Amino acid sequence: MSHVLTLIAPPGQISPGMITRIRDALAALGADPSAPDWLAEGEAVDLPFSGLDPDQAAAAARAALQAAPVDTIAQPVEGRxxxxxxxxxxxxxxxxxxxxxxxxxxxxxxxxxxxxxxxxxxxxxxxxxxxxxxxxxxxxxxxxxxxxxxxxxxxxxxxxxxxxxxxxxxxxxxxxxxxxxxxxxxxxxxxxxxxxxxxxxxxxxxxxxxxxxxxxxxxxxxxxxxxxxxxxxxxxxxxxxxxxxxxxxxxxxxxxxxxxxxxxxxxxxxxxxxxxxxxxxxxxxxxxxxxxxxxxx
Structure with a gap:
């Protein structure tokens, strides 16, 4: 995957349901998201993807989160x-x-x-x-x-x-x-x-x-x-x-x-x-x- 979307939040704030909604939102825009990779359980998770501009991916994630206290950062994987x-x-x-x-x-x-x-x-x-x-x-x-x-x-x-x-x-x-x-x-x-x-x-x-x-x-x-x-x-x-x-x-x-x-x-x-x-x-x-x-x- 060429890009990664990272969700980061205070401990315990990221749920599997949030991840599913975001992956669905990315897919609806034509992205190809892969399986989530937890960096810290409930606190930080990577969602690798390709086929979508990172700014679009971050915006889609924020919309899917519906004002939940979660930060989103999308960027290329290379040189991270x-x-x-x-x-x-x-x-x-x-x-x-x-x-x-x-x-x-x-x-x-x-x-x-x-x-x-x-x-x-x-x-x-x-x-x-x-x-x-x-x-x-x-x-x-x-x-x-x-x-x-x-x-x-x-x-x-x-x-x-x-x-x-x-x-x-x-x-x-x-x-x-x-x-x-x-x-x-x-x-x-x-x-x-x-x-x-x-x-x-x-x-x-x-x-x-x-x-x-x-x-x-x-x-x-x-x-x-x-x-x-x-x-x-x-x-x-x-x-x-x-x-x-x-x-x-x-x-x-x-x-x-x-x-x-x-x-x-x-x-x-x-x-x-x-x-x-x-x-x-x-x-x-x-x-x-x-x-x-x-x-x-």
């Missing part, structure tokens, strides 16, 4: 396992927006979070919005960074994703519009081999309200993806990128497998692959990893 992962950090690898949480210590969380929301949905220029938010934090004591870090939590499946891909020879990199203070710690906690982000300027005691130039933005994320792929001697088809905000769209669109993870509407509507229900292990199942191959989170 990727050798380079580029991941956004905020609201992707960690559960929060670290700049918004930092702003809470200045009593500005709601104001900053609204700018973040609009920026991540593509309504504002990212670089201008970042400078505006950082300027609002001028004079904030540096211990607020440590306090914010103590309240930062990994997204479920984040460590499993990075550890498993790294153990299988992939390079894993964070590419964040956030700050090196956090990306360095997240990289160490998860096992990312490199991290790329912005740098907050301070005087040793308080934040200056500025960020080092140039801003690490949408274009910089894409440049990091292409540069790392070239350095590793990889084609873009051997890469996977994941993120949730508008500044992730360029790298998501360029990667061999670009995934919108619990993403903002503008990103979810543009990405060819999206994960709305499962945790980050979904990116491993999408690459054909079985539950028995996935390292502990």
């Amino acid at each position: 396992r990727k050798r380079l992962l580029i991941a956004d950090m905020d609201s992707t690898i960690v559960t929060s927006e670290t700049l918004d949480e930092l702003a809470a210590y200045a009593g500005l969380k709601e104001r900053v979070a609204e700018i973040t929301r609009r920026s991540m949905n593509g309504e504002l220029d990212f670089s201008a919005a970042l400078r505006e938010r950082v300027a609002m934090l001028k004079g904030l004591a540096l211990d607020a960074l440590e306090a914010t870090w103590r309240e930062t939590h990994l997204m479920p499946g984040a460590r499993a994703l990075v550890r498993t891909m790294s153990a299988n020879g992939a390079h894993c990199a964070l590419a964040s519009g956030g700050f090196t203070f956090f990306t360095g710690r997240v990289a160490e906690l998860c096992g990312f081999q490199s991290h790329h982000s912005n740098t907050l300027i301070d005087d040793g005691k308080v934040l200056s309200g500025t960020v080092a130039e140039p801003i690490f933005d949408r274009d910089a994320k894409l440049a990091t993806l292409t540069r790392l792929a070239a350095e590793k001697g990889l084609s873009m088809s051997a890469t996977i990128a994941v993120g949730d905000g508008a500044n992730d769209l360029a790298m998501i669109g360029a990667a061999g497998l670009g995934v919108a993870y619990r993403a903002k509407p503008v990103v979810a509507s543009a990405a060819r692959a999206r994960v709305d229900h499962a945790d980050l292990r979904a990116l491993l199942y999408a690459q054909g990893y079985r539950a028995t191959e996935i390292l502990a989170d």
